[in-house]
Amino acid sequence: MINKQQIARALSAAPPVVLSSSASSRAGATTTAPPAEDWSDRWPLPGGTAWVYYGERNQTLTRPVLLADGFGSGASDIDELYDGLERRAFPLISELRRRDRDVVIIGYDDRGASILDNAQTATAAIHRAAAERAGGSRLLAGGFSMGGLVTRYALARMETQRIDHQVGVFFSWDTPHRGAYVPISLQAFAHHINAYDSRFSDLFNSPAARQLLAWHLPGTDGVPGVDPLRTQFLRELESVGEWPRIPRLLAVADGAGNGAGNGTGAGESALLGTGDLITGTDLRTQPKAPETLAGLIRLLTPDVIEVQAPGVPCVDGAPGGILTGFKILADALNAIAEATGLGLDVDNPIAGHCFVPSISAVSVRDVTEADLYTDIDALSPDESDFDDFLCASDNRGHTEITEEGATWLLDRLPD
Secondary structure, three states, rough: OOOOHHHHHHHHHOOOOOOOEEEOOOOOHHHHHHOOOOOOOOEOOEEEEEEEEOOOOOOOOOOOOEEOOEEOOOOOHHHHHHHHHOOOOOOOOHHHHHOEEEHHHHHHHEOOOOOHHHHHHHHHHHHHHHHHHHOOEEEEEEEEEEHHHHHHHHHHHHHHHOOOEEEEEEEOOOOOOOOOOOHHHHHHHHHHHHHOOHHHHHHHOOHHHHHOOEEEEOOOOOOOOOOOHHHHHHHHHHOOOOOOOOOOEEEEEEEOOOOOOOOOOOEEEEEOOOOOOOOOOOEEEEEEEOOOOOEEOOOOOOOOEEEEEOOOOOOOOEEEEEEEEEHHHHHHHHHHHHOOOOOOOOOOOOOOOOEEEEEHHHOOOOOOOOOOOOOOOOOHHHOOOEEEEEEEEEEOOOOOOOOHHHHHHHHOOOO
16 A cells, blocks of 8 residues: 655655746756856856856957846756757857857856845846946846846846946846746646645745746645735836836747747646556646636545636647646656656646747736737737847747747847
8 A cells, every 4th residue: 555655755756846947947858967168257146156158259258148047946057057058959158159248147046036036146247247347348138037037127126226237238038027827737736745745836836936927826725816926026026117228128939929829728638647646637728717627636545636727817828938847747757657666657648838928928918818819920019018029930948049039139139
């Protein structure tokens, strides 16, 4: 007879389930990233670290581009960051350095800490870059996913304090300016296994997750809604004027701009338990109203928990950057089942879901059922909070550094 302690030991011994929203994310990876190239300098910062790579013809910091990390579990990892920014679809670091740009990668001691706290780290990096830069080139600063919000708030706050941040361009890459989305069924499963292993639940209840998610579920017996920490964060943004006003504002979205979704339907089974300990579990995409049943959870005992998600729009299939949240969890459970023989096997008919809707990444609409499929390409550019933006030609992985997006951004950086 399998007991709770055996499941707890198996889950705790396995790597944590991490739904990272960072350029360093290696969803489903079973190996660690190869080491980063040696950096030119390393800056200890309050609450974090910056790794500096000088431009190819630069002997010192001359034309800095600051890139802030996104959300995740634990501290930023330069090996993972370098791998994501350089060695996958497009070598962004090399291309910046080839243009004699100095790349400053900003990491945090805790990627799940409050955005307001990590903004202090970004602020320190901006101050140091401005102080150490040779010549008069203005800084370029931004980030990926949450990193765009970190730098957005940092710059706006500095302007409110009448501090000359010396930044000429602010950019964000698939940043949830109007909110991010993770299916309520996934959040509920994380909280359900909290009694066995708290790490997955802790990730969703971290300050940053509560600030980022448009709909947050605090526990299995809770109701999804706007978390008080998100409300507070939005008030803090408002108090500093919402946006920096001095730099030019650029955005890249990993979601399509033509209103085309990713093909995922509403109320569909995305993860189904097949092992004897988890049979009956059925994690679904968000159903269409008036239906509210987002999933069923069974683990170890015969009891089946219903996951209700009233008032949440059907975001899963919307145009936007895709996070393979269901697949990450399924791969983790299947790996534990294979390693231990415990009946935690699952099927995974749907791998991912929209994580950052296109309308959020380029800040043209709030995340509502009525606006999710807005044809952004047909809108007046003035409807965005950005001076210029690019939506991807189709829906792609969240913070996937594509040639399309990177070339567009590089072409818009000032000489």
